[in-house]
Amino acid sequence: MTKKIIIGxxxxxxxxxxxxxxxxxxxxxxxxxxxxxxxxxxxxxAGENHWRGALxxxxxxxxxxxxxxxxxxxxxxxxxxxTNEELSVSDAVLAIEKAASEVHFFVGTKRTESALxxxxxAMRYKKIFIGCGAAHPELCVRVAKNYDKFKYWFRVMxxxxxxxxxxxxxxxxxxxxVREELGIERPKVAVLADKLIWADPIVMAVEKNAPKxxxxxxxxxxxxxxxxxxxxxxxxxxxxxxHIIFQAVSGPMGVALGKQWGELEIPAALIGGSSxxxxxxxxxxTGGHGxxxxxxxxxxxxxxxxxxxxxxxxxxxxxxxxxxxTAVTYDAVYILKxxxxxxxxxxxxxxxxxxxxxxxxxxxxxxxxxxxxxxxxHDLRFGPGYNTWVINQWRxxxxxxxxxxxxxxxxxxxxxxxxxxxxxxxxYWKKKR
Amino acid sequence: xQVLIIGIVIGTVYAAxxxxxxxxxxxxxxxxxxxxxxxxxxxYFFYVFCSLLGLNILLAIPLSILITTFIGVATYxxxxxxxxxxxxxxxxxxxxxxFFFEExxxxxxGYHYHRVPPLVHGYQELFGVRVLNQYFLAxxxxxxxxLGLWLFLSKSRTGIAIRATSQDKEVVNLMGISEKKxxxxxxxxxxxxxxxxxxxxxxxYVVEPSMWMHPIIMILAIVVLGGLGSLKGSLxxxxxxxxxxxxxxxxxxxxxxxxxxxxxxxMVIVLSLRPExxxxxAFEEERL
Numbered sequence: 095m096t097k098k099i100i101i102g103x104x105x106x107x108x109x110x111x112x113x114x115x116x117x118x119x120x121x122x123x124x125x126x127x128x129x130x131x132x133x134x135x136x137x138x139x140a141g142e143n144h145w146r147g148a149l150x151x152x153x154x155x156x157x158x159x160x161x162x163x164x165x166x167x168x169x170x171x172x173x174x175x176x177t178n179e180e181l182s183v184s185d186a187v188l189a190i191e192k193a194a195s196e197v198h199f200f201v202g203t204k205r206t207e208s209a210l211x212x213x214x215x216a217m218r219y220k221k222i223f224i225g226c227g228a229a230h231p232e233l234c235v236r237v238a239k240n241y242d243k244f245k246y247w248f249r250v251m252x253x254x255x256x257x258x259x260x261x262x263x264x265x266x267x268x269x270x271x272v273r274e275e276l277g278i279e280r281p282k283v284a285v286l287a288d289k290l291i292w293a294d295p296i297v298m299a300v301e302k303n304a305p306k307x308x309x310x311x312x313x314x315x316x317x318x319x320x321x322x323x324x325x326x327x328x329x330x331x332x333x334x335x336x337h338i339i340f341q342a343v344s345g346p347m348g349v350a351l352g353k354q355w356g357e358l359e360i361p362a363a364l365i366g367g368s369s370x371x372x373x374x375x376x377x378x379x380t381g382g383h384g385x386x387x388x389x390x391x392x393x394x395x396x397x398x399x400x401x402x403x404x405x406x407x408x409x410x411x412x413x414x415x416x417x418x419x420t421a422v423t424y425d426a427v428y429i430l431k432x433x434x435x436x437x438x439x440x441x442x443x444x445x446x447x448x449x450x451x452x453x454x455x456x457x458x459x460x461x462x463x464x465x466x467x468x469x470x471x472h473d474l475r476f477g478p479g480y481n482t483w484v485i486n487q488w489r490x491x492x493x494x495x496x497x498x499x500x501x502x503x504x505x506x507x508x509x510x511x512x513x514x515x516x517x518x519x520x521x522y523w524k525k526k527r
Numbered sequence: 528x529q530v531l532i533i534g535i536v537i538g539t540v541y542a543a544x545x546x547x548x549x550x551x552x553x554x555x556x557x558x559x560x561x562x563x564x565x566x567x568x569x570x571y572f573f574y575v576f577c578s579l580l581g582l583n584i585l586l587a588i589p590l591s592i593l594i595t596t597f598i599g600v601a602t603y604x605x606x607x608x609x610x611x612x613x614x615x616x617x618x619x620x621x622x623x624x625x626f627f628f629e630e631x632x633x634x635x636x637g638y639h640y641h642r643v644p645p646l647v648h649g650y651q652e653l654f655g656v657r658v659l660n661q662y663f664l665a666x667x668x669x670x671x672x673x674l675g676l677w678l679f680l681s682k683s684r685t686g687i688a689i690r691a692t693s694q695d696k697e698v699v700n701l702m703g704i705s706e707k708k709x710x711x712x713x714x715x716x717x718x719x720x721x722x723x724x725x726x727x728x729x730x731x732y733v734v735e736p737s738m739w740m741h742p743i744i745m746i747l748a749i750v751v752l753g754g755l756g757s758l759k760g761s762l763x764x765x766x767x768x769x770x771x772x773x774x775x776x777x778x779x780x781x782x783x784x785x786x787x788x789x790x791x792x793x794m795v796i797v798l799s800l801r802p803e804x805x806x807x808x809a810f811e812e813e814r815l
Contacts (some may be wrong), residue, residue, distance in 0.1 A: 135638070139639065316780070329656050329657065330777045332655075
């Protein structure tokens with residue numbers, strides 16, 4: 095009996111000690127809340143998505159009690175960091191510098207040109223920064239080259255090299271559809287990419303590899319990312335006889351392109367990636383003329399994982415919009431939560447190895463980071479069984495369907511559909527024959 | 528052929544935007560860099576009335592034009608008129624006003640992209656080149672505006688007074704014409720010009736807060752190239768720059784992003800050969 099009492103008391107002491115240790119850990123870090131800076135261009139669609147994705151994660155986590163730091167559950171508090179990064183690199187850096195003393199972590203960023211400078215600033219303060227929008231490989235190549243300085247940087251979206259690969263695979267699919275449905279042996283491709291560095295490797299790769307895929311590149315147009323009129327470009331592309339317009343567009347030019355392409359019924363499928371085409375405002379801004387445009391993004395209304403559809407539905411219900419790829423902040427916050435709970439602390443140096451061990455299946459698919467000795471250290475692992483991203487296509491009534499992967503390496507997510515060619519294009523080329 | 532067709536339609540739009548600016552400079556001697564922000568504001572009013580409030584398009588158009596023109600004239604009256612003798616200060620204040628208007632729009636609508644409905648739908652194919660019917664409408668409207676302005680300036684008493692003011696303010700005052708009133712009329716017409724152009728042209732593009740920036744750069748290039756204050760010069764310069772842009776897109780697609788810079792280069796080349804612009808005067812004294 096006495097033995098049992100002693101063991102019981104020892105157990106209680108252990109629990110009390112554990113709780114006080116956890117509280118002490120939390121106190122040591124001065125933590126009443128875990129502050130996560132959501133850094134993005136908040137007046138734009140990308141920034142809104144950064145914020146909205148993180149907001150859903152915050153609400154879910156806090157509703158469940160918070161994040162376990164040691165043995166104490168601490169709530170998350172999001173801090174909006176408006177970087178204005180699409181217009182000004184210096185604004186973006188200042189926003190990070192200003193917020194660095196206030197927040198424990200950063201998630202977000204969209205434009206690579208600014209993200210590189212924001213990354214520098216965050217690393218100076220040893221702030222863990224999970225990239226959720228800027229795609230250039232350099233952001234993670236820096237981690238591989240100078241690990242000690244850049245190890246606090248991680249990214250939960252595929253880099254533009256892999257994006258290029260996905261776009262290629264989609265291009266090959268569409269080329270095949272053009273061959274099958276229109277009987278054109280060697281479809282012609284016009285490349286239209288905005289003049290930003292993230293698109294450079296994609297344009298070069300298309301020009302180099304498209305001929306190997308049985309496609310002929312008729313030219314590459316590189317308008318400004320902010321161009322508001324692409325009438326001249328579309329006239330030139332139509333004149334070139336292109337069957338496919340391969341777009342790699344991250345600026346607002348993508349909206350003008352979708353609108354004018356549909357209004358003019360340019361007889362070429364408009365496929366690829368357009369940042370502004372991933373959300374509902376694209377449909378409104380194009381007046382529905384963006385129908386059949388395909389665009390690369392992180393998520394679609396298909397079962398990429400068990401969490402994908404529930405997140406998609408929650409997002410649509412709450413914000414009356416589709417989640418864009420920058421709303422991957424949702425998964426980023428959960429990844430941080432899990433790493434903190436494993437490490438039992440908010441110390442960035444203790445968290446880095448825990449983040450490196452991440453194997454998390456989120457709404458956007460499986461999240462595993464490349465190891466520090468990989469050329470893309472801390473970048474999101476791409477490939478079958480890992481993360482693939484998707485290509486969505488706009489359909490009737492402003493809905494979207496996932497059209498890639500569609501059989502690639504045996505992957506077809508439940509809810510996907512075969513890519514459709516615009517009917518006016520089919521009609522035009524059939525008449526030509 | 529497509530360089531010619533697309534060059535003509537884009538050039539006409541540029542001309543319509545530049546003529547009002549040129550008129551304001553000619554009569555009021557004001558380089559109003561907030562000029563194209565009224566182009567942006569008119570597009571937003573059009574969007575609000577038509578798309579958000581669901582007003583009939585025929586009601587939304589005059590309302591947008593009237594409200595924006597009123598804002599434009601009020602801006603001149605209260606912000607620019609008293610400082611117009613100091614040209615450099617006018618430039619600074621007007622650019623500040625332009626950013627102020629952009630920030631106002633940004634805070635209300637955010638950095639989102641909107642569409643205003645076209646007055647006419649569909650497109651026509653000319654020699655294999657597809658051109659939106661709205662572009663044709665804009666083309667017709669712009670031609671009508673240009674002809675109307677030409678008739679007004681050459682036939683009406685007020686128009687002749689505006690021309691006289693643009694040539695010599697002092698003499699105009701001595702002749703008993705209120706130079707201040709004439710300038711105000713010129714401002715009214717100039718701003719009216721850009722707001723009318725806006726409701727006709729904006730359905731072709733996407734409505735967004737920074738839509739004023741590219742046009743103001745093009746307009747500055749056009750009026751400098753054509754000769755400051757010369758309406759004829761602005762008209763010709765608008766087509767020169769539009770053709771330069773379209774030519775770059777067609778013949779140098781990889782350099783597409785520098786089409787604006789190339790058209791500015793054309794301006795630099797012409798100005799280096801003829802510093803006063805195509806139809807400008809070398810010295811102010813020549814106006815006497």
